[in-house]
Amino acid sequence: MPHLRQETFGSGDQTWLGSTxxxxxxxTNVLxxxxxxxxxxxxxxxxxxGTEVNAANESAVTPYTGxxxxxxxxxxxxxKVHGTEDLGVPxxxxxxxxxxxxPIAHVATGDGTAATAGFTFVGGDN
Structure with missing residues (x-):
């Protein structure tokens, strides 16, 4: 018998986005x-x-540490986390x-390095 589960989907709190x-x-990456x-x-x-992640390897995304x-x-x-199952995430x-x-402590800095290229940080210390 298949292992079925019921889930509710939503976008969550995206107030961390400064624009669209x-x-x-x-x-889509694998977390x-x-x-x-x-x-x-x-x-x-x-x-x-809004959780910061290290996306250098899109097949194994990890927490961003700087x-x-x-x-x-x-x-x-x-x-939604289901045990130790890796997730396909946007x-x-x-x-x-x-x-x-x-949502959690900010690690990245807006120093213009290659690691943070493409992001502009507003609304707090960076």
Whole structure:
């Protein structure tokens, strides 16, 4: 018998978006759920829209830490976590980010490096 589950879909709180720029260009990436921690990233079972991710490898997206070689991206919509199952997620790769509205601690800096290229940060210290 198949393992069926009922889910409700929504976009989540997207007030962290400073504009609609980049929304239509979000790419589907595979999120490596084993690199995220429940206590920090999804305490209520959801990865929140606006979570900073390292999208340097679109087949294994991980939390963004600011380390060399990372490429900044943001989860565009809330994502329900199901155990250790990796997720196909939409990742925003350029746009305007309202720092004060991000769902968890802001790591990225708006220093214009290749890692943060394409993003403009507003609404807080960057």
């Amino acid at each position: 720029h980049g929304l239509r260009n979000a790419r 490596d759920i084993s690199t995220f921690t429940a206590a920090t990233h999804y305490p209520d079972g959801y990865l929140r829209s 380390a060399e070689g990372e490429q900044l991206g943001y989860l565009l919509t809330d994502q 990742v925003l790769r350029h746009g305007i980010i309202n720092i004060s509205k991000l």
